[in-house]
Amino acid sequence: MQTEPAILTAAICGAETTREQTPYLPITAEELGEEAARCAAAGASVIHLHVRKNDGTPTQDRALFDKAIRAIRARCDVIVQTSTGGAVGMSAAERAQPLDCNPEMATLNAGSLNFGEDVFLNPFPMVREFAARMREKRIVPELECYDAGHIESCLWLAGQGVI
Template sequence: MNPAIITAALTGPIATTRDNPNLPVTPEQIAAEAKAAYDAGAAVVHVHVRDEDGNPTADVAVAERTTRLIEEACPVHVQLSTGVGLSVPFEDRAGIVEARPRMATLNVCSMTFGGGEFRNPPEGVRRLAARMRELDVIPELELYDTGHLDMALSLLEEGLLVEPLNVSLVLGVRHGGMAATPENMLKVVRELPAGTAWQVIAIGRTNLQMTAMGLALGGNARTGMEDTLTLRRGVPVSNNAELVRRLVGVARALEREPATVEEVGTLLGSHSERLAAGA
């Protein structure tokens, strides 16, 4: 079967070291975790950056420094999150792409997110998509509900995205996202354009089951301390590499080798490469 792209989401915008003392929060800690995740089999690291107090930040200088430290530590592909944190204004969050990572998230719709609101206004999303195209940053389209695909396809029709799309199905966000069920996963997968690169992201206790199903269906998968802080009930995660090794084991049991950094570069390309291919 095709190689499986394994992504490690090193630290998210919500959990703190009070939830798990092993959570990386400083640029140096994040870079060290990226290196360990890469050594364990991840070819992509999904990165949220934090300020001196450990809070989510869209500070481009912090994002640039964190990205530089990761790139100095290992050749993994860096994917910056424009989600940043629910309390950070959209325009500030969008500005993080000015750090010019190889990849960045593009959250296509607003939604209720747990007890908060995740604002992604349509015109703001269009501006961000256009700016990512200008900067040659590959968008990772995060779809939290079945209807979010409609917006992504509209952006494609408007010429703001380039095929093949790179899509993440985010399952299990409470009070706003689609539930982590095989039925929801299959519904969206069946509607994706041919050739789309897709991965499963599952939050909390369903992380292993849903990502394993995604791998079995031929998709890619993400794990990491942003998505789950425990290996199993009552057993906290020691580091991101521990989660990556577990997911790599699942992929290999399904006779899918983890994609190398070089293979990811070929599979995902870039905006400029995709535009040239379609010319």
């Protein structure tokens, strides 16, 4: 039986998952590199990456992304896709830091949404800014659509030449 090629993306640690929820959560650059290598060996070609401080707190710190990306690239040949989502409440400047790490791909959130008890803000001016930075740096955006309306938003943004 012939199968069509597929791209498998592994989100190896999630945005706000904690070690209390799972003891297997990779936090350090070494752990992230090891997990990425396991996923690559299982067939993943893209690693979706979030990073954390040593205490497990989500962060968009460029230095931590750089360290994690180096650890991943040292262990496997995958496309690294950094998150620009960060965590609810982070500023646009914080969330954009991973774009300076030269990933091959990065997430581009298509719109705002309710996230638990909070609102995850992704207004169009920020989406346009992130898209422009990705284009300038030749980073391929992965469009994050959390509901059907976000698909329409992406089509509108494409019509505007933003993506």
